[in-house]
Amino acid sequence: MKQQHISDAVIRRLPRYYRYLDELHSRGVERISSSTLGKRMGVTASQIRQDLSCFGEFGQHGYGYNIMELRAEIGAILGVGAPRRLIIIGAGHLGHALLQNFDFVQGGFQLDTAFDIAPELIGTQINGVAIRSMDELDAYFDAYHPAVAVLTVPKSAAQEIANRLVALGVRGLWNFTNVELDAEDSVFVENVHFADSLLTLSYRIAKEPAVGGENA
Amino acid sequence: MKQQHISDAVIRRLPRYYRYLDELHSRGVERISSSTLGKRMGVTASQIRQDLSCFGEFGQHGYGYNIMELRAEIGAILGVGAPRRLIIIGAGHLGHALLQNFDFVQGGFQLDTAFDIAPELIGTQINGVAIRSMDELDAYFDAYHPAVAVLTVPKSAAQEIANRLVALGVRGLWNFTNVELDAEDSVFVENVHFADSLLTLSYRIAKEPAVGGENA
Numbered sequence: 001m002k003q004q005h006i007s008d009a010v011i012r013r014l015p016r017y018y019r020y021l022d023e024l025h026s027r028g029v030e031r032i033s034s035s036t037l038g039k040r041m042g043v044t045a046s047q048i049r050q051d052l053s054c055f056g057e058f059g060q061h062g063y064g065y066n067i068m069e070l071r072a073e074i075g076a077i078l079g080v081g082a083p084r085r086l087i088i089i090g091a092g093h094l095g096h097a098l099l100q101n102f103d104f105v106q107g108g109f110q111l112d113t114a115f116d117i118a119p120e121l122i123g124t125q126i127n128g129v130a131i132r133s134m135d136e137l138d139a140y141f142d143a144y145h146p147a148v149a150v151l152t153v154p155k156s157a158a159q160e161i162a163n164r165l166v167a168l169g170v171r172g173l174w175n176f177t178n179v180e181l182d183a184e185d186s187v188f189v190e191n192v193h194f195a196d197s198l199l200t201l202s203y204r205i206a207k208e209p210a211v212g213g214e215n216a
Numbered sequence: 217m218k219q220q221h222i223s224d225a226v227i228r229r230l231p232r233y234y235r236y237l238d239e240l241h242s243r244g245v246e247r248i249s250s251s252t253l254g255k256r257m258g259v260t261a262s263q264i265r266q267d268l269s270c271f272g273e274f275g276q277h278g279y280g281y282n283i284m285e286l287r288a289e290i291g292a293i294l295g296v297g298a299p300r301r302l303i304i305i306g307a308g309h310l311g312h313a314l315l316q317n318f319d320f321v322q323g324g325f326q327l328d329t330a331f332d333i334a335p336e337l338i339g340t341q342i343n344g345v346a347i348r349s350m351d352e353l354d355a356y357f358d359a360y361h362p363a364v365a366v367l368t369v370p371k372s373a374a375q376e377i378a379n380r381l382v383a384l385g386v387r388g389l390w391n392f393t394n395v396e397l398d399a400e401d402s403v404f405v406e407n408v409h410f411a412d413s414l415l416t417l418s419y420r421i422a423k424e425p426a427v428g429g430e431n432a
Contacts (some may be wrong), residue, residue, distance in 0.1 A: 008258075009225075011416060011419055011420075012412075012416060014415070014416075014419065015409075015411065015412035015413075015415035015416055015419075016409075016412055018415060019409070019411060019412065019415075023396075042224075077419065077422075078415045078418050078419045078422065079418040079419055079421060079422025079423070080415070080418065082422070084418075084421065084422075092313070093309045093310070093312040093313035093316060093317075094309070094310065094313035094317075096309040097308070097309035097310035097313060098410075100309060101309075101310075102410060102411075103411070104414070106411060107410075107411050107414035107415055107418060108414070108415060108418030108422070109414065109418065147421055148417065148421065171421050172417050172420065172421050174413070174414060174417055180236075180239075188417055188420040188421060190413055190414070190416055190417035190420075191413075192408075192410065192413050193231075193232075193235070194314075194318060194323075194408065195231065195235060195318075195319070195322060195323050196228075196231035196232055196235065197231075197390070197406055197407075197408050198320070198323035198324070198325065198390060198406070199230070199231035199234060199235075199294045199296070199323055199324060200227060200228060200230075200231055200406055201364065201388050201390055201404055201406035202294050202295040202296065202300075202323060202324030202325065203227055203230065203231075203293065203294045203295055204227075204388065204404045204406075205295060205300065205363055205364065205387050205388050205404060206293075206294065206295025206298070206300075206324070207295070
């Protein structure tokens with residue numbers, strides 16, 4: 001019940017807390033105060049305390065948080081402890097970059113395999129992960145029921161492939177295609193919009209040298 | 217003065233508004249109400265009105281927003297109208313994917329060139345963009361003063377290259393390396409953290425089948 005009314009904003013902050021606590025933990029740091037954690041995360045200490053109080057009591061007044069404990073709790077909340085099967089659809093440059101460099105285990109998933117339509121890729125491996133033909137997708141779902149599919153396919157193919165994955169029972173789509181996908185409410189779509197990030201940077205830079213008389 | 221106290225949350229929402237208005241505009245839609253825009257963006261109509269009021273008066277009661285006007289205004293706020301020079305450091309798989317597929321102009325930038333250290337890449341072109349040697353970086357800055365550098369290099373090289381770019385006068389870093397960069401306050405660092413996005417998806421999926429008696 002405690003986890004009922006957690007706002008999107010809190011959910012968005014948890015991964016950052018987790019990542020930073022993970023880094024501290026691996027450096028051997030044992031405790032952190034809400035104000036230090038807040039400073040690093042760019043939020044106030046009281047925001048930190050409020051966010052974490054959604055999930056229970058992790059801190060002690062005057063002693064700060066036990067990093068190992070807090071990391072484990074947030075990890076459990078984020079589902080990192082019980083990794084789920086994940087597949088990649090599209091082993092082009094972006095798919096390849098994820099296969100090569102991304103730590104899916106830390107993100108709470110086990111990377112099983114990737115699918116593509118390019119004959120020169122099918123049957124090869126990238127970083128030890130097999131690339132299969134899209135023709136094998138249905139049989140693969142029947143056998144392994146992967147929870148999440150990463151969409152790194154061209155825009156033009158995105159919606160059709162998403163429909164197919166939804167029909168096969170996928171529960172989440174990690175969408176890199178920059179297409180706003182239509183999907184049933186039962187499927188979670190998490191979009192990575194590079195464009196929004198770059199526009200934010202553009203805004204900050206454009207705003208800075210406002211020396212002249214812009215329409216302010 | 218009007219633009220003085222715009223919160224981070226508003227700035228984060230503007231690119232999404234812009235992207236959606238751009239899509240509507242290209243489909244020939246002329247007006248949209250704050251409630252329709254809000255529904256699509258997952259915020260309330262009053263949130264939309266409040267966000268946009270930070271920048272002036274775009275809507276008319278009962279008539280909604282003029283899409284072309286609003287898009288142009290938000291675009292101007294985001295600095296899209298006056299594209300700045302951008303370079304890519306690292307033409308590996310991720311850099312290649314951006315070179316091949318990403319619309320930098322829509323993000324407010326003009327993609328000039330890319331740099332790498334791999335001899336087999338230097339002197340080639342990807343999607344019409346020349347790949348240069350890192351040895352040419354200083355001379356390039358002297359000549360063209362690019363505003364932004366995209367960092368798609370290995371983690372181990374990230375901080376050193378960032379330092380070099382800052383010393384050369386770069387104003388913004390679009391950081392894909394998953395390293396929390398130390399940079400002077402005068403330089404804007406915009407991070408693309410794939411891991412945070414995937415953890416959010418993990419959370420949503422992990423939370424859903426809470427049929428049993430977890431510690432709630």
